[in-house]
Amino acid sequence: MLRGYAVETAAQRATELALSGGPQVNGAWRFQDIRETLGVPVTDDGHVIAFLNLDRFTPGAAFDAAAQELAADAATQIARILAGRARRARERRRTRELEALVQIAGALRDARDMAGVTAAMNAMSHVLLEARQAVYMQYDPASDTLVATGLYGFPEVVRDARLPRGQGLSWMAVNACDVIRVSDLHADRHAPNLHTVSGGAGLFAPMFSHDRLLGVMVVIRDAPFGEDDAQLARTLAAQSVTAIERAERIQAIQDGREGILIALGRALEARDFETHGHTARVVNLALTVGGAMGLSDAHLAALRDGAYLHDLGKVQIPDAVLLKPGPLDDAEWTQMRSHSLAGEDLARHIPDLSPQALMVIRHHHERWDGSGYPDGLSGTAIPLLARIFSVCDVFDALTSPRPYKHAWSVEEAVNELRREAGHSLDPEVVEVFLNHLPDPPDGPWRAAPALARPDVTDV
Secondary structure (H helix, E strand, O other): OEEOHHHHHHHHHHHHHHHOOOOOOOHHHOHHHOOEEEEEEEEEOOEEEEEEEEEEOOOOOOOOHHHHHHHHHHHHHHHHHHHHHHHHHHHHHHHHHHHHHHHHHHHHHOOOOHHHHHHHHHHHHHHHHOOOEEEEEEEEOOOOEEEEEEEEOOOHHHOOOEEEOOOHHHHHHHHHOOOEEEOOHHHOOOOOOHHHOOOOEEEEEEEEEOOEEEEEEEEEEOOOOOHHHHHHHHHHHHHHHHHHHHHHHHHHHHHHHHHHHHHHHHHHHHHHOOOOOHHHHHHHHHHHHHHHOOOOHHHHHHHHHHHHOOOHHHHHOOHHHHOOOOOOOHHHHHHHHOHHHHHHHHHOOOOOOOHHHHHHHHHOOOOOOOOOOOOOOOHHHOOHHHHHHHHHHHHHHHOOOEOOEOOOOHHHHHHHHHHHEOOOEOHHHHHHHHHOOOOOOOOOOOOOOOOOOOOOOOO
8 A cells, every 4th residue: 555655656657657758647536635545456367467556536535444355356256257257268279279270281281291281381481370471491401501492472483492501590599599579570680581571460480390390381461470479380390390200201202212212224224235314214214204295293103103014024034035146936935925914913013003003004005096915905005104104215215226126326216216106106195296206315316327126116
């Protein structure tokens, strides 16, 4: 309780605060007329959550014990009201966080690569944090920089922009190891590239895997971010770290698996005395054509795997047949043509090899007119991936030296493909191939003069 000079001192201090830019003080408070002030803290679980202030202006009766007890009871009732409201706010916040966690987990569950993870992060930033813009600043340890990837709402000019260590708010968040919120980016000297920012407030959430920096999630919007937003951002960042680690493991498995397939393809090349690099070239050609024909990523992956393993069955062909320099007799041709079915049977033992890849291995010697093997399929009954591979395989075989011929020139090979379109080869695939014929990965195509034309059904 304050009386006399203590009331005047407290009033003077409040007035000075108001004049210095603090909370505005209403003149109706009549500080000079206050005779006595009774202050009661409003507490909940031992913490002061408010303050009840009672001023007496009339002379005479003071705040007696009964008044003080009444004020204390009022403070207790106020505490219950405020505590209930705070509890309900906490419950709403917790419910929002749990709902957000479910949404985040669902969005990230199916992400299998970095592009999928960043897309899910941006989508969740838009839904949960009302983001106008979002970008994932991925850490590049080689250059010790943060690189802009996975843009949402930013112009493309921002993509691949780099922040050297120590520059910008993203690095400040990394150094703080926690979320940083900025209410006015345009007033912050640490905020770079403001001409690309369409909102006023920014949130920067660093992402770590154990003690390894992965990157920083950046979210931009108009309204300032509160602590609830920061907590949601921490939840989103933590879940995204798990998704990124999973994507990295999947990529490592895929890289290792593809390395094995490459090695196996090269081993098959070496045994068959095919031109070095044939498998890699055919894979690249097939992926180019498949991309031009609008194949999905899954079908492109199957085409790649099938191309690497197309001659897997030749490991069961005796050297006397496989390496015979002269023509094969009927029995030997029967053995040679068995490699398609044998390859499919062997490839079935490779984990996670898709059915589409197995079709490439089985059907890559089928011909458009039905004269191929092993099933004599014709036209569109031949799986599309096998038809794409066949065109690429024939082209590389024609332009590469073999024991029975010199390499053909590109012009000669192109003319041969046109002649065989609609006979042994799919005419539509041939047309796409010729329209997208790339430069070879290991230099210009050889242009040595050709000898007698080989039968393209036998290459």
